Every structure is written in C-alpha cells, then in structure tokens.
Amino acid sequence: MRVSAEVTGGSSGIGKCIAIECYKQGAFITLVARNEDKLLQAKKEIEKHSINDKQVVLCISVDVSQDYSQVENVIKQAQEKLGPVDMLVNCAGMSLSGKFEDLEVSTFERLMSVNYLGSVYPSRAVITTMKERRVGRIVFVSSQAGQLGLFGFTAYSSSKFAIRGLAEALQMEVKPYNIYVTVAYPPDTDTPGFAEENKTKPLETRLISETVSVCKPEQVAKQIVKDAIQGNFNSSIGSDGYMLSSLTCGMAPVTSITEGLQQVVTMGLFRTIALFYLGSFDSIVRRCMMQRAKSEIADKTA
Numbered sequence: 001m002r003v004s005a006e007v008t009g010g011s012s013g014i015g016k017c018i019a020i021e022c023y024k025q026g027a028f029i030t031l032v033a034r035n036e037d038k039l040l041q042a043k044k045e046i047e048k049h050s051i052n053d054k055q056v057v058l059c060i061s062v063d064v065s066q067d068y069s070q071v072e073n074v075i076k077q078a079q080e081k082l083g084p085v086d087m088l089v090n091c092a093g094m095s096l097s098g099k100f101e102d103l104e105v106s107t108f109e110r111l112m113s114v115n116y117l118g119s120v121y122p123s124r125a126v127i128t129t130m131k132e133r134r135v136g137r138i139v140f141v142s143s144q145a146g147q148l149g150l151f152g153f154t155a156y157s158s159s160k161f162a163i164r165g166l167a168e169a170l171q172m173e174v175k176p177y178n179i180y181v182t183v184a185y186p187p188d189t190d191t192p193g194f195a196e197e198n199k200t201k202p203l204e205t206r207l208i209s210e211t212v213s214v215c216k217p218e219q220v221a222k223q224i225v226k227d228a229i230q231g232n233f234n235s236s237i238g239s240d241g242y243m244l245s246s247l248t249c250g251m252a253p254v255t256s257i258t259e260g261l262q263q264v265v266t267m268g269l270f271r272t273i274a275l276f277y278l279g280s281f282d283s284i285v286r287r288c289m290m291q292r293a294k295s296e297i298a299d300k301t302a
C-alpha cells in the first residue's frame with residue numbers, strides 16, 4: 001500500500017526533516033513552500049534516502065497563507081498525481097519577536113496569517129477526502145511558545161496558541177472518521193528559521209528561551225512523525241517538553257489512560273516547578289530593564 005504525506009514548509013528546517021523521516025518509511029512526499037530553488041534543493045536531498053525506486057517527491061510552490069482557492073487547487077492537483085493525502089503536516093511558519101510596542105501591527109497580521117491561516121487552508125483542503133476515506137493524520141506544528149506566553153512573543157505566541165484551539169475542535173469532529181490530529185510543541189530548534197529569528201530577538205527572549213536547550217531538527221522530526229503515526233494528540237520533546245504538555249493539558253483530548261493518569265498525578269508538582277520558572281523569568285526581565293537604565297545613565301553622563 002502506498003502512503004502519501006504532504007508537508008508544508010517541507011523545503012527547510014523541521015519540515016524538511018519530517019519529509020525525510022516519512023520518505024525513509026516509504027511514503028510518497030509532496031513538499032509545499034514558496035521558493036522553488038529551495039524546494040528543488042530539498043527534493044534532491046530527500047531523494048537520497050529512498051528505500052525503493054518507485055518513491056516520488058513532488059514540489060508545489062504556493063504561499064499557504066494567501067488565497068484559499070489557490071491552495072485548494074494545487075493540493076487537488078497534487079492528489080491527482082500522488083493519490084489522496086494520508087498525512088498532512090502543517091509546518092510552514094515563521095517567527096518574529098520584539099516588544100509589543102516595537103512590533104509593527106502588520107507583524108501581528110502576518111504571523112497570524114502564516115502560522116494560523118497557513119495551517120487552516122491546507123487542512124481544510126484535505127479534510128473532506130480524508131473523511132470520505134475514513135483515514136488520515138493531520139499534524140500541526142505549534143511551539144513551546146504555544147504553551148506559554150513569554151517576553152517578545154506577543155505576536156508569535158498568539159499565532160501558535162490559535163493552532164491549539166483549531167486542533168482541539170477539529171479532533172473532536174474527525175475522531176469518528178478515524179482521523180487523528182497531532183499538535184507538536186518543539187523547543188528552540190537549530191534551523192535556518194531559528195537563525196533568522198535570532199537576528200532580531202530581544203535579550204530577554206533569548207535569556208528566557210535558554211532555559212531549554214536547542215534541539216536538532218532531525219530529533220524533533222522523528223518524534224513528530226512517531227507521535228503522528230501513533231495518533232497521539234500531543235507531541236513534545238525532552239523533560240521540559242513533557243512537563244509543559246502535562247501542565248497545560250487543559251481540556252485537550254487524551255490518547256491513553258496512562259497519559260491521563262500521568263497528567264492527574266503530576267499536575268500539582270509541575271505547577272510548583274512552573275512557579276519557580278516564572279519567578280526566574282520575571283527576574284530576567286527586571287535585570288535586563290535595570291541594565292538598560294544603567295547604561296542609559298552612563299551614556300548621558302559620558
């Protein structure tokens with residue numbers, strides 16, 4: 001049986017590693033992103049990992065955040081070539097950080113359209129066929145910053161929180177059709193997108209983020225693909241990832257009795273640990289503010 005996986009943002013970083021991971025397991029791949037050179041480059045890289053000579057990597061150049069009918073059309077065309085999508089991974093996204101008052105209003109609009117609407121459109125385009133076939137996996141790539149809000153991420157965090165609401169509601173709708181939704185919450189991950197983000201990241205954001213160490217995209221991708229295949233609603237990585245997911249489970253669907261029991265038992269402990277983290281984040285913010293005030297005074301008197 002041939003399995004077809006479609007990965008938005010599949011030309012770079014985490015998305016590319018997810019595509020490689022699926023390809024290694026024998027899937028046919030559709031990569032969706034804007035830049036055609038990067039798409040072709042990624043296609044070549046992915047094809048090195050083939051396990052049989054029938055496997056295909058198809059590239060689609062489209063902006064997932066702009067025009068729904070265009071997204072729907074290209075996905076339809078891809079499905080005509082490679083068959084219906086079994087797994088959709090919504091990984092196209094971007095991050096911009098800065099203090100609330102320093103971020104352009106257009107940045108809020110941009111992040112919401114790429115990170116949120118850019119996940120709605122492809123999902124909306126594949127869901128009807130998935131429901132008809134009674135098969136499917138839809139993966140959303142949120143972020144640890146979609147589990148807690150932190151300094152500098154007023155625009156980014158909200159776009160990543162939005163994904164969670166979408167995923168919870170959608171999962172309740174499609175579960176009877178044997179379709180499983182996964183939301184991934186990666187920590188900082190060493191990708192071209194992360195390097196770009198770091199160019200304008202406020203000091204506070206960097207110091208707070210450094211609480212959790214930077215992951216390799218291959219490792220994040222492996223975990224996401226594994227959780228998606230197993231039909232886990234939650235996908236996280238590392239001990240902080242585990243604690244954050246358990247602590248912020250809210251009314252998220254539960255995948256196993258063990259998972260539910262672990263959440264019940266660990267809640268109080270993890271909240272206690274979280275209070276210490278929150279205290280340390282506040283003191284980072286205060287320290288940075290005092291440092292800036294000091295250097296301003298020094299500049300004036302110099």
Ligand SMILES: NC(=O)C1=CN([C@@H]2O[C@H](COP(=O)(O)OP(=O)(O)OC[C@H]3O[C@@H](n4cnc5c(N)ncnc54)[C@H](OP(=O)(O)O)[C@@H]3O)[C@@H](O)[C@H]2O)C=CC1
Nearest residue numbers: 009011012013014033034035063064092093188189191193
């Ligand atoms: N790296 C990190 O630290 C973390 C990342 N994440 C999330 O993981 C996802 C991937 O991140 P990462 O691998 O770092 O990012 P990269 O910048 O390395 O890759 C982003 C991918 O998305 C594509 N893309 C971006 N905007 C659009 C668009 N409007 N339409 C279609 N494709 C688009 C890019 O291609 P092109 O530009 O050609 O369109 C590229 O393929 C993002 O959603 C990010 O928020 C979550 C937690 C941590």
Ligand SMILES: CCCCCCCCCCCCCCCC(=O)[C@@H](N)CO
Nearest residue numbers: 095143144145187188209243270273274
């Ligand atoms: C029990 C409680 C445990 C608490 C642990 C708290 C850790 C907070 C660190 C948050 C880091 C945010 C990473 C965002 C990554 C991202 O999305 C961008 N890099 C995208 O490019």
